Amino acid sequence: MKPILECKGLSKKYNAAYYALANLNLSLEPGQIVGLLGPNGSGKTTLIKLINDLLIPTEGEVLVDGMRPGVETKKIVSYLPERTYLDPAMKIRDVISYFSDFYDDFSADKAGRMMQDLEINVNERMRALSKGTKEKVQLALVMSRDARLYILDEPIGGVDPAARDYILRTILTNYREDATILLSTHLITDIENILDRVLFLRQGQVVLNATVDEIRTDKGKSVDALFREVFRC
Amino acid sequence: MPWDLDNDRPIYLQLMERIQQDIISGVYSPGDKLPSVRDLAVEAAVNPNTIQKALSELERSGLVYAQRTSGRFITEDEQMLREMKKEQASRHIHDFFEKMRSLGFRDEETLALIEEAVKEEQ
Numbered sequence: 001m002k003p004i005l006e007c008k009g010l011s012k013k014y015n016a017a018y019y020a021l022a023n024l025n026l027s028l029e030p031g032q033i034v035g036l037l038g039p040n041g042s043g044k045t046t047l048i049k050l051i052n053d054l055l056i057p058t059e060g061e062v063l064v065d066g067m068r069p070g071v072e073t074k075k076i077v078s079y080l081p082e083r084t085y086l087d088p089a090m091k092i093r094d095v096i097s098y099f100s101d102f103y104d105d106f107s108a109d110k111a112g113r114m115m116q117d118l119e120i121n122v123n124e125r126m127r128a129l130s131k132g133t134k135e136k137v138q139l140a141l142v143m144s145r146d147a148r149l150y151i152l153d154e155p156i157g158g159v160d161p162a163a164r165d166y167i168l169r170t171i172l173t174n175y176r177e178d179a180t181i182l183l184s185t186h187l188i189t190d191i192e193n194i195l196d197r198v199l200f201l202r203q204g205q206v207v208l209n210a211t212v213d214e215i216r217t218d219k220g221k222s223v224d225a226l227f228r229e230v231f232r233c
Numbered sequence: 234m235p236w237d238l239d240n241d242r243p244i245y246l247q248l249m250e251r252i253q254q255d256i257i258s259g260v261y262s263p264g265d266k267l268p269s270v271r272d273l274a275v276e277a278a279v280n281p282n283t284i285q286k287a288l289s290e291l292e293r294s295g296l297v298y299a300q301r302t303s304g305r306f307i308t309e310d311e312q313m314l315r316e317m318k319k320e321q322a323s324r325h326i327h328d329f330f331e332k333m334r335s336l337g338f339r340d341e342e343t344l345a346l347i348e349e350a351v352k353e354e355q
Contacts, residue, residue: 031282032282033280165235165278168278169275169278172271172274172275172278172280172281173271173275175281177281189240192240193235193238193244193277193278193279193280193283194278194279194280195280196280196282196283212244212280212283213243213244213245213283213286216241216242216243216244217243220241220242221240221241222240222241224240225240225241
């Protein structure tokens with residue numbers, strides 16, 4: 001199968017001495033939920049930004065469905081950034097119609113239903129929402145697209161455990177079999193069971209690329225336990 | 234409620250065990266249709282591909298069979314179901330004896346304790 005995401009010799013240098021990513025090679029088949037794990041500063045967000053055309057590689061290349069990041073890839077990639085970019089003055093209902101205008105694959109119905117499930121009033125303005133509620137809104141928007149690749153940067157970090165369960169359930173119910181989800185998080189235990197595969201990033205390189213059950217079979221421990229061992233401070 | 238799964242063992246194995254357990258305890262009867270992969274994944278809160286793998290393994294063992302368009306069903310082979318029950322029972326017994334050994338009981342002592350316990354229960 002053609003990979004949905006490929007990184008070849010990918011490097012990103014922010015200043016002369018510091019490589020955030022250093023010759024990273026990676027190929028992801030479609031139809032998986034992949035956890036992007038690594039300590040702070042290991043390059044997770046840099047990789048995510050390179051995939052989303054927010055940064056330019058210093059060396060090497062990223063390919064999404066065989067294409068360099070750009071307008072065409074943005075049509076098939078649904079991206080949840082670390083921080084919100086939505087206008088705080090907008091009402092949620094307006095944000096929903098804004099997304100409808102922007103993305104052909106966006107379902108306003110689905111977004112509306114998710115807001116209802118999460119007990120979020122669509123007449124509220126973004127600025128009136130708590131940090132956690134803002135995150136829920138943003139994630140609901142991103143998951144209401146019918147994308148080929150979802151990239152979620154810390155999707156569950158700021159929300160309460162009940163909403164976390166809802167979000168994970170949403171990911172499981174909305175996800176199409178041929179779609180791929182790449183998500184970064186520190187809350188490994190919470191998401192371990194829904195992942196196919198994990199990538200461990202260390203100093204800008206992939207140091208482990210294995211399925212969750214491979215790790216459990218080979219090492220007899222959870223991904224969380226392995227992470228704590230590999231990245232022990 | 235997500236299924237209660239251990240952290241250190243392969244998830245697909247635990248899903249297989251859980252479905253076997255559900256068959257033994259009568260949640261599913263012989264010939265019953267199993268929920269879809271997606272429904273099971275949501276119920277268990279696990280990855281759909283992992284459910285898929287667990288079901289394929291159960292199919293390979295013959296406990297579950299697939300009908301091309303209509304889904305997966307529990308076997309109606311009573312003999313096989315009885316054997317699965319027996320297998321589970323011997324696993325529990327084995328685990329129990331292991332624990333008793335680690336407490337320092339010889340197997341004969343454990344047996345004697347079991348007999349005593351049975352009398353008390355009656």
